[in-house]
Every structure is written in structure tokens, then in C-alpha cells.
Amino acid sequence: MQHVILGAGPAGVIAAETIRKHAPADRIVLVGDEPEAPYSRMAIPYLLIGHIGEEGTHLRHTAGHFEALRIERRQGRAKGIDSGRKQVHLDDGSSLAYDRLLIATGSSPVRPPIAGMDLPHVHSCWTLADARAIAQRAAKGARVLQMGAGFIGCIIMEALAARGVELTVVEMGDRMVPRMMGPTAGGMIKAWCEAKGVRVFTGARVEAIEANGSAMKVKLAGGPTLDADLVISATGVKPNIGFLKDSPIKCLVGVLTDEHLQTTVENVYAAGDCAEAFDIVSGKTIVSAIQPNAADQARVAALNMVGRRAVLKGVTQINVLDTLGLISTSFGHWQGVPGGEQVELTDRAAGRHLSLQFKDDVLVGCNSIGWTEHVGVMRGLVEGQVKLGEWKQRLQRDPTLLMEAYLASAQGQGARALVAPK
Template sequence: MTHHVILGAGPAGVIAAETIRKHAPADRITLVGDEPEPPYSRMAIPYLLIGQIDEAGTHLRKAPDHYERLGIERVFARAKSVDAQARTVTLDDGRALLFDRLLIATGSRPVRPPIRGIDLPGVHHCWTLADARAIMARAQPGARVLQLGAGFIGCIIMEALQQRGVTLTIVEMGDRMVPRMMGPAAGGMIRQWCEAKGVAVHTSTRLEAIERAGPLRVRLSNGQHIDADLVIIAAGVKPAIEFLQDSGIRCLQGVLTDEHMQTNVSGIYAAGDCAEAFDKVSGTTIVSAIQPNAAEQARVAALNMVGQHAELRGVTQINVLDTLGLISASFGNWQGVPGGERVERVDAQHHKVLSLCFDGDVMVGCNSVGWTQHIGALRGLVEGRVRLGEWKDTLMHDPTQFMAAYLAAAQAQAHWSAAADARRR
């Protein structure tokens, strides 16, 4: 009987376990998670904070006996090390699990910056259900909340906090909000929007120290001191792969995988936020920590683990964000490529920004703020690597014509592709 060990009980781990069970009814499956909760979605935590769901609403599967019915053994522990040659995983409780196939789906961990006072009561990450409980206890209406970090996750947390009626201050080290997703004009527009909604925003600013508790007193690099009832650290995440050191499993930013989600060690796979997979748009390997990627990577890995042939078609670089009602999106290489061209249109009156990046006549990335219609066309142009031809010049003159360009150029590309297929036959 083949034994599949899955490290990580988030969406990737659960989807992989279910996929293995569907295609290998007799195989043994062990799902290892390091939290005492039933497997849940971190992306549901903001909805818990604003009261739209209860804790059970965060659970990935609602039936309490779901895993038992599928014969999936759950283990509450954290992986301490992996011996790829001996095919064993050592857990932090001293147990060792022998495996035939291993899936590493340990996800990410929040970055913990070296700030004096970060261990004081009232300072929390917003990453686990335990964090959410602590935040809800302090983030009552009128409470003073300071959040370090205005990245993608930070902005989602900010949205939930504002709906709880707190007085909110955001501190971001970058020179704009969402700096890893948005260029200067787009990130600046999001900041203006947040400030108009009553959020105090400090960019190009570090949190230097938390100097006392009850209330917390925070010292910023711009010289200001801010009193807070709650400090939230949302300074980014990184793949949770420290336990793989000296394992022989190759890691760069994340666990390096091939198109089958297999690592450099036969029978050992990775999926989700800890995996580094090939992205066809950028032409390199990336860690893309979004749930649709995690789900597809888990499916591909699981099928290969049971002996079926499956390939990852590519990693999707997509971020769509709702920041206090302002919609923004980022696709592909939004920073542009060497030697490429860029066009940007800013409509400050209507809180809109549109930035398109090209490599020759192919759009390789884009930013948009305030655009809600036809955003799928931008994604289609980027992911489809559509050759725009003369439409490239049209977009350089007026980037808002992207929908017309998509309809014309994508249809033309599909026609020529079909004609080429016919000729080959």
C-alpha cells in the first residue's frame, strides 16, 4: 500500500489529499497540520473579523467527519526535517513518518521584522484563527489600531478593520501602498483613496520600536509617536520551508518544482505558497501565493503522485484587490521588461490609473486602479501573449482601448493558430 504524506493542511494540502483519495481508493494518506483547528482558509479570516461568518465558516470542508469518511489520517504536528534518502519526515513531537510519496504544502509564514517591543501584549500578526481571536478582542469600535504593512494582505486586513469601526493608522516602508503589486501612480492613487476614507497613511516610514504597553506607544522613523490599543504586523510572508535545510530538496525562494510539481527528488512534490514553479509569462520560476495557483498545483501534484500524467500549464500572476471600495488589479510583469515600452493614463478626478507594459507588440503586464469593466481582457492579453500588431500603437496613444484591442488581436491570433493547425494536419 502506497503511503502519501502531505505536509500542510491548507487548501493545497486538502485538495491534494482529496484528489489522491479519488484516484487511489486503497492508498494511505496522512495530512499533517501544525494548528489545532480543522483545516481552514486564511483568506476567510477578514470575513470573520467583520462578522460575516463564524469560525466554522472559515473551515475548508464543513462536515466534521469529512476527513474520517475519506480515510484521511490527520496529524497535529509540525515537520522538523525531511530525510529524502530514508523517505522519512521527523515531526516536532518526536515522531517519524515513513512515506512513499511526499507533498510539501506548508504554505507561508508571516515575516517577523526585528522591532523592539514586538513581543508586547497587543501586538499580533493576522495569519491564524488564534490571531483573529486576539484581534477581535481588541479591535472594538473606536479602538486605535496601527498596522505595519500596506501590501496585498495588509490592505485586505485594513478593509476588515475599518468595517469594525476602529481608528486606523497604516505604516508602510515602501514609497507607496501595495508596492509589490502597483507602480508609483497606482499605489499613490490607492493611498489618496484611503486617506479620503479617514485612514492615516505613512509611506517610506519604518516602525522603529514599540516602547510601552497599555496603551502601546509606537515610535516611527519619521519622528512621530503614536498611541495604539492594538498593533498588527502585516509586513509580508515568506515560504515556510526552513525545515528542508540539508534535506537535499532544492529550494530557491520556494521549493523548486518541474511541470509535474515534482522536486529534484523523485517522489517528492510541492504545491501552494511554498512552491516555486515556472511562469510562462515572465519566463522564470516564481512563487505566486494565490489560492487558484495553490489549487491547480495541488491537483497536478496529486495526480502525478498516484501515477497519472499531469502538467502545470503555468503560474498565474494575478492580483485583484478591493481597498475600501476601490478596485485595483495587477497582471504579469507589471513593472515592465528591459527594453520594453510603457504607457500610463492617470485620471485623478475619477481615481483611475491604467498602466500597460509591452515587449515588442506583446503586452506583458499591467496595473489598473478604478477599472471594473472588461478587466478580463487585460488578463487575456497578458496571459495569452497576444501579438497586437498595429493595435500596439493604438494602445500607446490611448490605453483605454484595451477591450477593442483584445477582441481584434485575440481573434486574429486564434484564426492564424487554427489555420496553422489545419496546415500541419
């Protein structure tokens, strides 16, 4: 049996190792499009801060790890799939035959249509090559402008601030982290960042970037022109699925999968940031680009690829973010659902905010800032779809009673409720 895995990120590596564990005689080919050892993009900010070296970003640290497991590594990028002949066509003109195929191609940064994006000191912060270029330019006191203040943008911002740069952030949304936080929470994060010395423009966009000697001029639409030594684009990501456009593999936002992570074509599976899987909380398929989901999906896909039936229990909609020391969280339908109810509690002086969203007597989503002691409980209630009964009214009167509500309501509802970690 020959397994081809497209993508050498966390999903691809975990899938390859899982296949080897259960199919010791099968051939495994792991295809990555970068000339690097398999690494984690989420470790790049820690590299920029200086907490780790490049080797610290590597997914596996033992020398000869992949060779010992007889996992063949190959550099290349998929250009197309012939599912009838069971072949993957690569960008060097070669092809790989497969019996089972895993699409774990991840995602790539969105490139905004802005004049000047091709200038030498404009970068995404997505690859080790990007990190090397940013590290050279982002010295203490350098003027850095970052486009985007979403989840990934805030993680990058943390690393830049730690390097001592003069940082300006430009976000098109009306608040920071607009896809994770409501207006109150997003505004609180902005105020926190400004108090830490970061200049933040929300409801703003970059119109053009122009060279200015060794630096740049960055023009904001309807606003000022800012000087910058380095511009970083963190305006979101999109699944790497363009090579599937002429194949029968169905794609929506990502590659559509069933509960076994199989695509609409037999013997072809998908996992990670490019996969669209069923979310039990929302009742629909979603792309959830977080590493724990990638790992779960990779294991389930790999087990099915070797004939061991496995089912994905669901996609986790979790975001826990540290923005310059301010911890915020988002679970499930944090923005609420039609016909639902909500309650909010805000203490700006203490830097704490809690927003709970209900549908009938179930907590379907929540936001929090500075409420770290309740993170596990929030996840347990939302993902477990715990029926609160009379505790819904109690939470509407006092949202801080989450632990009490969990203990009283979840314990008698068995498997649907998750055990809330501390």
C-alpha cells in the same frame, strides 16, 4: 501506497482529495500544525468583519468529511526529511514513512526586527488564534496601528476599518501596495484611504514599540510617537521551508519544482505558497502566493503522485484588490521589462488609472484602478501572450481599447490566448 501531505491548507486539502479520487485504496496522511479544522487564511478578514463565523473559514463544512474519505489528519510540524529512507521527522519526535510526499507547508508572516514585538497586544493576522486576539482588542474606537500596506495588509485594513477602529497604517515603501502598484497607482490608493479616514504614513518605519499601561507607544523612525491599543504586523510572508535546509531538496525562494510539481528529489512534490514553479509570462520560476495557483498546483502534484501524468500550464501572476471599495489590479510584468514600452492614462477625479506595459507587440503587464470592466481582457492578453500587431500602436494612442484589441488579435491565435471572462 502511502502518501504524506505536509500542510493542511487549501493546497494540502485539495491534493488529499484528488489522491483519494484516483487512488481509492492508498493511505493518505494530512499533517497540519494547528489545532483547528483545515481553514482558509484568506477568510480571516471576513471573520473579523463579522460576515462569517469561525466555521465559515473552514475549507470543508460537511461533518466527518475527512473521515469519510479516509484521509487521516495529524497535528504536527515537520522538522526534517530523510529522503533516502523516505521518512518525515515531526516536532514530537515521531516519524512518518512515505512513498510519495507533498510539501504544502505554506508561508508564515515575516517578523520585523523591532523592539517590543513580543508585547501582548502585538499580533500578526495570520491564524485563527490571531483573529481571536485581534477581535477582542479591535473594538469600535480602538487605536490600531498596522505595519505594512501590501496586498495582505490592505485586506486586513479593510476588516479593521469595518470594525470602526481609529486606524493608522505605516508602510516602508514610498507608496501603498509597492509590490503590486506603480507610483501613480500606489499614490491614488493612499489618497483614497486617507479620504476614508485612515491615517497613512508611507516611506516610514516603526522603530520601537513600548508598553504604556494597558496600551502602547509606537515610535516611528525620524517621526512622531503614536498611541495604540493594538499593533498588527503585516509586513509580508515567507515560505515555510526551513526544515529542508539539510535535505537534498533544492530551494531558491521556495521549493523548486518542475512542470509536474516534482522537486529535485524523486517522489517528493511541492505545491502552494511554499512552491516555486515556472511562470510562462516571465520565463522564470516564481513563488506566487495566491490561492488559485495553490489549487492548480495541488491537483497537478496529486495526479502525478498517483501515476497520472499531469503538467502545470503555468503560474498566474494576478492580483485583484479591494481597498475600502477601490478596486485595483495587477497582472504580469506590471512594472515593465528592459527595452519595453509603456502607456499610462490617469483620471484622478474619476479614480481611474490604467498602465500598460509592452515588449515588442505583446502586452506583458498592466496595472489598473477603477477599470473593472477590463479585468478579464487584461488577464487574457497578458497570460495569452497575444501578438497585438497594429493594435499595439492603437493601444498606445488609446489604452481604453483593450476589449477591441483582444477581440481583433486573440481570436486568430488559438490556444495561446485565454478567453476573457466578464
